[in-house]
Amino acid sequence: MKVNGQTWEYEHRPVIIGSSSIVGPEEGEGPLAEDFDFIYDNLEINEKTWEKGERRLLEDAARKALELAGIQEEQLQFYVGGDLMNQIISSSFAARQMGVPYLGVFGACSTSMESLAVASLLVDSGAARYAMAGTASHNCTVEKQFRYPTEYGSQKPPYAQYTVTGAGCSVVTNQGKGPRVTHATIGKVMDLGVKDPFNMGTAMAPAAADTISAHLKDTGRTPDYYDLIVTGDLASVGHPITRELLLQEGIAMDQTNFMDCGLMIYDRDKQKYALAGGSGCGCSAVVTYGHILKQMNSGKLQKVLVVATGALLSPISYQQGESIPCIAHAVSLEMGG
């Protein structure tokens, strides 16, 4: 393991031998539907409450990732996970179900790549042979917790985003076939003073730009090193702002290969409810573990940088007049030994 600036270079390049994505009905109507392992046809996810539904998504995803990795539950040594729920209950209850040593993490929607970076660190350092990273979000649990009771059906501004209902998990180890985790860039908390909790894309854009810039500087790479650089959930408002912020730093991103999971998961012309695009830690998780890794395994993509973004506010922090601190964690994935 080496560190340069805020970027870790994994010595043994841990490999993702299995990953899973389980989603709700709305994600199943989107353009990536074919890439998901299972699509629930109801937002309750066959449970009595949305919170239990979110947990079920995560438990399903964990089981599926183990199955696709071809290992038994007993072989898994550590589970690294978190989610958006207060006290990350979805992850902790899923960890209870799994019965495996558990490290809870929290980076809001950046949890997907924070957990993958830490799970890969465990494997790379010899602290684990098999480690799992995972996260989940549910549209209704998040809306009721962060904004208004879902039953209000309150109208949202057009720049608001739509929380993805979905869970994704990955199994990381030192040997095998699959995309390799080569670097992780751990983000700093950025806060440019945005206070509107509906305007997450604008709030998170500086964190994404800062982490991408740091990653390129620390690794000596230029954007064209990657076939794809994909942000987590900046959506239609935040993603162009990140592009503009990077340009101001002299970093010109490609017009076609700089994308955003929040813009990829829904067809915003048909799925009007998605507004500016997807969000939630399930967003970057299911797009990465469902769509992107499949593209890598089939040879369509060789080198990808996933930059998961997170808004670290709580309802209490914004009720007390605080602006929204944000963070982004990036993980570099490459095919080949």
Add this chain to the structure above:
Amino acid sequence: MKVNGQTWEYEHRPVIIGSSSIVGPEEGEGPLAEDFDFIYDNLEINEKTWEKGERRLLEDAARKALELAGIQEEQLQFYVGGDLMNQIISSSFAARQMGVPYLGVFGACSTSMESLAVASLLVDSGAARYAMAGTASHNCTVEKQFRYPTEYGSQKPPYAQYTVTGAGCSVVTNQGKGPRVTHATIGKVMDLGVKDPFNMGTAMAPAAADTISAHLKDTGRTPDYYDLIVTGDLASVGHPITRELLLQEGIAMDQTNFMDCGLMIYDRDKQKYALAGGSGCGCSAVVTYGHILKQMNSGKLQKVLVVATGALLSPISYQQGESIPCIAHAVSLEMGG
């Protein structure tokens, strides 16, 4: 780095070169007062809201730990932290203040040792030269979030615990003088069906017993290897249950050297409000980073196992009829190279 079962053995035995503890007025009336770096004389911590007060405790503790470690803020590479607030806002806002790459973690009151275990892993694996671990809790922020509005002044049962107002941080690196982090045992989620959110000690006891038992098994040690084995916040109800559970497994704990941070921080005869004893992630943090490390540095203790316990419930999980999943993470500290 080696792993055996659920226990990491740190190859380079990272050293804690500086640690801090900042507390509120009630902890300042307790028997460990002399060991704390600073005692606020008001529960507001000189701020307008309790939440801002909790954050201030953590920011103070971070600054003090850097000062005592003798390093500059720019030298610090990563901050690993978490707290009990929804979306761990105290840690995220403190990380914004510090401007350092940040890994948010959550293990409820076990966060103190989860963050130390992960920070030590960063240092041991070469992912960081200097890493900080930290956590905080505040009596009033926690009571209002998990139980009733603080202003109600509602009566609590005598087996309830009293959340510590305090923050603790430590700076870990590979060279220098101080207690060394030799092992960490990462806990599994244990849940024996306790549903009473006032009865945390009973809920957490099985997790503490399970982690202690796993630690001894994984390291081949017996309890008398340690001068002190200290649990996080089991208090007067949970601590004897853990002792009994261990005895049932054939592990007899010493009568004097098996203690609990929640029982050490208050004088329960004089400080009646403490009820069964202290709790909160600040409890094990300030007792460890204030009291225990001072005892180690002064030669009174050589080998200590800190077993921080956490209850992973949220108000929503228990309102939906769930029992309380718990976890304990243990870190072994030793003086000498």
